[in-house]
Amino acid sequence: MSFFPPHLSIFERGWYVVFRLICVSVLVFLLVPILVIVPLSFNALPYFTFTPEMLSFDPKGYSLQWYREFFTDPNWQGAVRNSVFIALCSTAIAVGLGTLAALGLSRADMPARSVVMGLLISPMIVPLIISAVGMFFFYSRLGLQGTHLAVILAHAALGTPFVVITVTATLVGFDFTLLRAAASLGATPVRAFFKVTLPIIFPGVMSGALFAFITSFDEVVVVLFVGSFHQRTIPWKMFSGIREHISPTILAVATCLILVSMLLLVSLELLRRRGEKMRGIKH
Template sequence: MTSKTATFSFGDRLARRLHLAFCAAVFVFLIAPMLVVIPLSFNAEPYFTFSEGMLALDADAYSLRWYRSVVEDEEWRLALTNSLFIGLAAAAIATILGVLAALGLASPAMPGRALVTGLLISPMITPIIISAAGMFFFYSNLGLSQTHLSLILAHAALGTPFVVITVTATLAGFDRNLTRAAASLGAGPFAAFRRIQLPLIAPGVIAGALFAFAASFDEVVTVLFLGGLEQRTIPRQMWAGIREQISPEILAVATFLVAFVLVLLGVVEYLRKRGGQSPVGQ
């Protein structure tokens, strides 16, 4: 309801105010919980509420002790290493397989497209508890439970739909005549892909890879079922912390993760601007 609708006169001003107030409340509902966590992570006391000192902006009431204890804690360090390792490996697999599949799906000649698409994105819609349970038995039978490999494969499977969907969306705006032109100029299919298609869909590919990584980086249920002590990831550590001994360390980690998302979105935004067109159909 911007100025363009100002031609409506009846109660318009009041309605617009109400609308803005309502939206502001919803945005507060969306954002505020995360914002509350950030100052509390600097609490000098082991509590989850604002101490009087904090409210009075007393510098002594704030401290970096929880950040220090996270950084110094071997378990959190192992968790970060695991999260990065599993996330990167899973994203790599998901991206390679997902881009290939998206190229196939985008071809007008693709047989049985609807069915194949349905199969490929099934990991995204299946309730995670069912997927995790199935994977638990599967990798146990192979003797692979409690290995990094099982988690990488599991997360790769869960991440591929993001790649397939984002890359397919990018390819939808792709002019196939470019490939044909390249072919008519003597370029082999691989060269044509590398020189023509890839640069054009690159923003979509990178966005898809980022999403696959983020999906793995935030995944906890398969880690609960497949992972052991050695495979603990950051969300798994947070899960244990929330369930058992909630300490402000978790708030420090949460703040770190919020910062991580801001960086991630910044990168995506940059790619979008640079790519000129939307990588993800925006």
């Protein structure tokens, strides 16, 4: 009849309640800071806190003006275009090179695998500020500092480790006899890749692509150093906005970004399930 199993002592029941409380408060700590931004972005006044009108759910306390500003201001819209363009280009480079490398790395004959793997993963380990400073020196010397190309190449380098890791992981269970079967039926290696390998490892490639995309889309340190105003991305605008004149438009942008991350999360989860199904892993 009780909520607890009958064999638990008072002490154990007490501990169980306390433990739950601790866990729930950690979850609150994780989620509330993100969710609090959403209602504040509809504030009618340029404040960063709840006004009395908002708390009494007075419609006058709410407005869409910060969203209007975000969607109409050419400065912000330029940032959106830059963000998407840079992220798409660097993702394409990272996915192409990364998938190819993962295919080589998962072959049994790959020489010096651990050294190569270490080098390929290094962009993920080196602190961003160091990568950014190094690339700043490098691209200024090439005369590319402040061009889209430099930012795209820099972001592609940062994104490749994620593609390599996810695709190599998908290839762990890959049955290489399938390729021999394809070859014996007369398929060229390229055709066998597109018709046999790619459909099987597709979920891994896609999640690697999402990681590479978000790495670029969310990255700001390298853009600050390698790029200039013409390469301003959404995070770049947010960073300079927070530093100089913080306007509630940033909260509207943040809310939109939260939506984007929710979409990404859902698509990754779907990909993971599909990948497990494709490779025959059952729960």
